Amino acid sequence: MTLAQIAEYAGVSVATVSKVVNGRPDVAQQTRDAVLELMRQHNYGGNRDDLRSHPTVELFFGFEELSIYCTAMVQAVVDAGVRESVGVVVSRRGDRDPAADPAGWAHNLAAAGRRAVIAVTANTLSPPMVEALSRVRLPLVLLDPEVPDPSIVSVGSTYFAGGRAATTHLLSLGHRRIAYLGGKEDASSNQARLHGFRSAMEAAGVPVLGELVRHAGSFHTAEGVEHGKRLLAADPAPTAVFAACDELAAGVIEAARLRGLRVPEDLSVVGFDDTPLARVTSPPLSTVHQPINEMGAVALRTALRLASAAEIDSHHVELATRLVVRDSTGPVPADTDPDGAAQTETRVAF
Incomplete structure (x- = not known):
C-alpha cells in the first residue's frame, strides 16, 4: 500500500495524506480520522516493513529525566517485546511536551504504526492526551502509575x-x-x-x-x-x-x-x-x-490484547512485592534505649 493509494481510497490529495502522516495540524479532523483509519486497515507504514509482521508499541515516560527505576522499566518492556516479537519505541516528555499538542502527538504515533501506548508517568495522562489516543484508536496502559485512574487500564504492585x-x-x-x-x-x-x-x-x-x-x-x-x-x-x-x-x-x-x-x-x-x-x-x-520485569511483561501483553480487541482479565493488575534482605540493615545499636534514642555515656572523674 502506497501513499498515493491511501490518498485515492480516501478521496484526498497525496499532499493531504502526507500532512496526516507527519502530524501537521492543518487537516480537518474528519479527513484526518478517515485517512488514519485507512492506514490502520491497510497496515500502512511508509517505507517500513509490514506492520502486521513487525508491530511496535510506544513506551512513553512523563518525565524529563529518566531515573534508574525508569531505565529498569525500559529493560523490562524491551525484553518482553523481544519475546513477543514486538518493537518498543521509547520516548519521554522533553522540549516538545505532548500535552501542548495532544492531537498531533497521538496522530504522529498512529501514523508511525504504533499499536498501543504504555505510559509511565507521575500522574495519569491529561484528559486531552487520553482523548487524543482514543480518537486514533490507540489503546493506553498505565505502568506503575503514582495516581491510578480507574478509567484507564493499569499495572502496578502491592x-x-x-x-x-x-x-x-x-x-x-x-x-x-x-x-x-x-x-x-x-x-x-x-x-x-x-x-x-x-x-x-x-x-x-x-x-x-x-x-x-x-x-x-x-x-x-x-x-x-x-x-x-x-x-x-x-x-x-x-x-x-x-x-x-x-x-x-x-x-x-x-x-x-x-x-x-x-x-x-x-x-x-x-x-x-x-x-x-x-x-x-x-x-x-x-x-x-x-517485580519490574513481570510488570513490564504484563503491561506489554495487556496493550497488545487491547490492540487486537481481545478481552483482558482485569482493568487493574497488582503484582506481589517481597522483601530482599542484604547488608544495609542490622540490629538496633546496643547503646540505644527502648524508645530508640541513643543513650549518652556519663563519665565521673575521681
Missing part, C-alpha cells in the same frame, strides 16, 4: 504490603525510632507505602513521630541526601530509615556517611524497588523487590 514488610523487618531487629522518607506526598503509590509503614508501627505499638516522616520532591539520590541529613539531625536521631525507593535510600546512606555514621552498625536503611542500584551501594541495600 505498595502497601511492601511498606509493611520493610517496616516489620526493621521492627524485628529491635528498631523503634524509625523514619520514613517518601516521594511526592500526594502520590497514591507513596501514600500506600506510608500506610504500610504506619500499619506495621501501629501493630507493634510504636508511635510514628511527625519529625521522622518526610516527603521528597522527587525520587532522586540528591533528594535522599538532603532529606537524610535533616532526618539524621533530629534529636534523638532515628536508628533506621525506610525510604520509598532505592535512589532515596542511597542518598540516606550517603547522608549517614557524611555524618560519620556507619550502615548498618549505627543506622539501618531499607529501600524500595530492588533496582540494580540496590546491589552496588555500599553496603548492598536491603529493599522491597518490585
Whole structure:
C-alpha cells in the first residue's frame, strides 16, 4: 500500500495524506480520522516493513529525566517485546511536551504504526492526551502509575504490603525510632507505602513521630541526601530509615556517611524497588523487590490484547512485592534505649 493509494481510497490529495502522516495540524479532523483509519486497515507504514509482521508499541515516560527505576522499566518492556516479537519505541516528555499538542502527538504515533501506548508517568495522562489516543484508536496502559485512574487500564504492585514488610523487618531487629522518607506526598503509590509503614508501627505499638516522616520532591539520590541529613539531625536521631525507593535510600546512606555514621552498625536503611542500584551501594541495600520485569511483561501483553480487541482479565493488575534482605540493615545499636534514642555515656572523674 502506497501513499498515493491511501490518498485515492480516501478521496484526498497525496499532499493531504502526507500532512496526516507527519502530524501537521492543518487537516480537518474528519479527513484526518478517515485517512488514519485507512492506514490502520491497510497496515500502512511508509517505507517500513509490514506492520502486521513487525508491530511496535510506544513506551512513553512523563518525565524529563529518566531515573534508574525508569531505565529498569525500559529493560523490562524491551525484553518482553523481544519475546513477543514486538518493537518498543521509547520516548519521554522533553522540549516538545505532548500535552501542548495532544492531537498531533497521538496522530504522529498512529501514523508511525504504533499499536498501543504504555505510559509511565507521575500522574495519569491529561484528559486531552487520553482523548487524543482514543480518537486514533490507540489503546493506553498505565505502568506503575503514582495516581491510578480507574478509567484507564493499569499495572502496578502491592505498595502497601511492601511498606509493611520493610517496616516489620526493621521492627524485628529491635528498631523503634524509625523514619520514613517518601516521594511526592500526594502520590497514591507513596501514600500506600506510608500506610504500610504506619500499619506495621501501629501493630507493634510504636508511635510514628511527625519529625521522622518526610516527603521528597522527587525520587532522586540528591533528594535522599538532603532529606537524610535533616532526618539524621533530629534529636534523638532515628536508628533506621525506610525510604520509598532505592535512589532515596542511597542518598540516606550517603547522608549517614557524611555524618560519620556507619550502615548498618549505627543506622539501618531499607529501600524500595530492588533496582540494580540496590546491589552496588555500599553496603548492598536491603529493599522491597518490585517485580519490574513481570510488570513490564504484563503491561506489554495487556496493550497488545487491547490492540487486537481481545478481552483482558482485569482493568487493574497488582503484582506481589517481597522483601530482599542484604547488608544495609542490622540490629538496633546496643547503646540505644527502648524508645530508640541513643543513650549518652556519663563519665565521673575521681
